[in-house]
Amino acid sequence: MKRIHILFFITLLILSACKQDVLGPAEKDNVAPGQVTNLAVVNLNGAAKISYELPADRDLLYVKALYTTKQGVKETKVSRFNSSLTVEGFGDTAAYQVSLYAVDKSENASAPVQVTVHPLTPAVKLVRDSLELSPDFGGVNVKFTNHTEESLAIIVLANDSLGQFSPIYTHYTNLRKGDFSVRNRPSVPTQFGVYVRDRWGNLSDTLIVTLTPLFEELLDRTKMKGVVLPTDAPLGHGGSIAGIFDGNTTGGHYHSSDAARMPQWFTFDMGVTAKLSRLTWFMRPGYFYSLHNPRVIEIWGSNNPSPDGSFDASWTLLTAYTQIKPSGLPEGQLSQADTDAALAGETLVFPLDIPKVRYIRFKTLKNWSNGTYVNFYELMLWGDTH
Structure with missing residues (x-):
């Protein structure tokens, strides 16, 4: 019985101590501490x-x-x-x-x-002073440097549908340097403005320029279809070339088979002859910047592909491109900038001096996992068909 009383007393002490921790310090005073x-x-x-x-x-x-x-x-x-x-x-x-x-x-x-x-020059001003604007296909390209890697918003202004000079796009970033484009503007002289905002609401002054976006139009995906040539990568895992032209970035997809090897390519007919301005592809959801999404690619063009599937004189290298993960984080780790970029699609811009072509070869030299096959979900093309 004595042992039971001792255990009960110890339990009360523990409960009392816990109660004091919840309610705050056991003792309060009105004595202020010393100064730093x-x-x-x-x-x-x-x-x-x-x-x-x-x-x-x-x-x-x-x-x-x-x-x-x-x-x-x-x-x-x-x-x-x-x-x-x-x-x-x-x-x-x-x-x-x-x-x-x-x-x-x-x-x-x-x-x-x-x-x-006496604070030094704030990031909003440093980034504002670094801005470089230039004409881009369908709009304007904005380059910036952000040495402090501060979390910032870069706001682009232009006339809206009511003719009001107002924000049309906001780019969020904490990257040390980068660039982005705002598109879907007509190819006419256009006034653009850009300013920078930080997370405390501080604003830079506005850079205003007038430039003319380069002409382009979105090519009709319904006219595009696969062309199977002897050296093209075999398809597998339910993939198809048609899947990347179905207008769905999370649905149908391209997927080569396990038998494919690097480098590998597939061929398609755009249905029109065009001087291309840019190409965008969308990675597989849930696997951004990883696994079998293409990473190092070449885009080839032709108007009369050789039927033996070779890269002979009938094919012209239009551009080479390496996908860069915005954050630089290891595979499997994504920042918000990575996710935003992936959802927007990976866009490459073609050189201005490429010829007009009808047939395209999408050649992958390396994917994100060094694996043997390629998998992604949608592809879009812009250019001038006139």
């Missing part, structure tokens, strides 16, 4: 890192910074295990005052210690 000392500032792009020494208070919980940017009052907190914090969200290089507080477990705050920071 020996402050040092390292100014960063649109931010500043502030180092300090902590007070000796045993119940110290965290350090917080309060400051005001052009976008309003902001707060940053770090635990007592840190000896520095970073204040960010500054949209210019003006001087800003930051107040630092030491806070204990009873939420008592020390008297503030004030320090002035």
Whole structure:
């Protein structure tokens, strides 16, 4: 019986301790901790890192910074295990005052210690100054450099259907450098604007240019059909050339058989003779930048393919292309930029001096897994048939 009483007493102690943990510190006081000392500032792009020494208070919980940017009052907190914090969200290089507080477990705050920071040029301005705009097929191409790898939005403006100069596309990125195109614009002189926004709402000024998009039109997929030549890769796993022209990026697909070897190719008739501007293919859903999706390819064109299937003088190399994963992450890992790019389709742009052709050979030199067959879900082509 004595043993039972002892066990019951121990259980009560454990429950009492758990209750105290849930409700907060066992003891509260009204004594504020000491201030942080020996402050040092390292100014960063649109931010500043502030180092300090902590007070000796045993119940110290965290350090917080309060400051005001052009976008309003902001707060940053770090635990007592840190000896520095970073204040960010500054949209210019003006001087800003930051107040630092030491806070204990009873939420008592020390008297503030004030320090002035002078942020370096923010990412929105750096990226804005790096922008390069040029005519592209059906629109405009925007190149940018983002040395800080800040998460940004690059907004493109043009006249909408009501003639209002307004945003028509937003490109989200944290990549160090890149480019993107905005299309489906007529081939007439067009005014485009571009500005940059960060996650705190800071905006750059707007770059405005007038340029004429290069003419192109989407070729009619219903006129496209496979042409089987002797050296083409055998099909397998329910794949077909028709599947990549069915208008469905998640349905019918091309799939070569296990007997295929690298390099390999398939041939199709576009149904029209065209000077091609660009080609887009869509990877297999669930396997972006992996397995048997084509990675290193060549696109060949002809108007009179040799019936023996050889790459003789009847074929012209239109372009060679290597697919690059935006994030550079290992296979099986995807960033949001990777997923967005995959859903938009992988687009290659043809050189301006290629000849008009009717027949296309899609040649894969390497897929993403170094495997023996190729698998993807849809293919689209643009060009000029006139």
